[in-house]
Amino acid sequence: MKNQLEKIRQSALEAVKSADMMQDIEALRIKCLGKKGELTAILKQMGKLSAEERPAIGQLANEIRGKIEQAIEEKTKEIKRKEQEAKLLSEKIDVTLPGKATKLGSRHPLTVVLDDIKEIFVGMGFDIVDGPEVELDYYNFEALNIPKDHPARDTQDTFYITDNIVLRTQTSPVQIRVMEQQKPPIRIISPGRVYRSDAVDATHSPVFHQIEGLVVDKGITFADLKGTLETFVKRLYGEDTVVRFRPHHFPFTEPSAELDVQCFNCHGEGCRLCKGEGWIEILGCGMVHPDVLRNGGIDPEEYSGFALGYGLERVCMRRYGIDDLRLFFENDVRFLKQFD
Ligand code: DAH
DSSP states (O other), X not given: OHHHHHHXXXXXXXXXXXXXXXXXXXXXXXXXXXXXXXHHHHHHGGGGSOTTHHHHHHHHHHHHHHHHXXXXXXXXXXXXXXXXXXXXXXXOOXXXXXXXXXXXXXXXXXXXXXXXXXXXXHHTTOEEOOOOSEEEHHHHTGGGTOOTTOGGGTTSOOOBSSSSEEEOSSSTHHHHHHHHHOOSSEEEEEEEEEEOOOOOBTTBOSEEEEEEEEEEETTOOHHHHHHHHHHHHHHHHOTTOOEEEEEEEETTEEEEEEEEEEOTTTTTSOOTTTTTSSEEEEXXXXXXXXXXXXXXXXXXXXXXXXXXXXXXXXXXXXXXXXOOGGGGTSOOHHHHTTOO
């Protein structure tokens, strides 16, 4: 029996030594010290021993039990310590690593140009106003001298929501809304989205942006229009920009004009950029038609004014040399991040 005990001691202590996982230790504890364990089995046979042998064997068995328990306890501590170390190691943070900077977005190129334009007009005493994109036919057309059968409607392919409601085809309806709400002096610009049912290509989009301008006061003349617009264009494109006003027709202004700037590339000679013209068309403008003033509740005998309408995409394309309108709306960050 003594031999058996010694064998158990030896094999148990060796097994504890080589164990390196908690479940090995637990299995071992059950195998040796458990109710049906090896050591317990031996102790159960003690009754068969003679009275002389019993104390010595009992003492040995207890000693072995104590040793095994101690070895198990030590090993358990060691395994737990190792597990803790491994956990700490895996969770280690290198505080010397450079941080991850939050990336800020950039302004859309159209916003960059629009912000410049706003700044110029605000510097000249203009307010910035907003108007609805879903607009009554009345404001978008009728009140601007474009009745139902007017040919100007053909050039502005309209998205109709109902017979009376459209997606605005221009920012000009804001003129009427402002005049209805505000008495002169009026000096506003109104930038925003406009819609026309055009097929998408490099120069057309069913949604694009315009900037409307309106000035109404006593004694406003064509000279004010020319002075204001020339100042605006020179601030935007540079002081050496050469401009010309060319007669044109708009239903809501009389007289009407288009403002051209001399081609920056060929200085009037004619080149690919200006399609051989020497001049590039920039905006439409004119003296507000007396009927339009009247529709806005303003007496044309007392007041006069000028207006302008300006396409944002075209200006932006020219400034940055962008040759395809679709790039503005595709939201490809590789394109968008280049401008701000
Ligand atoms: N609304 C015109 C268009 O979409 C642009 C325009 C021209 C606006 C002359 C004006 C203006 O206010 O005076 O083509």
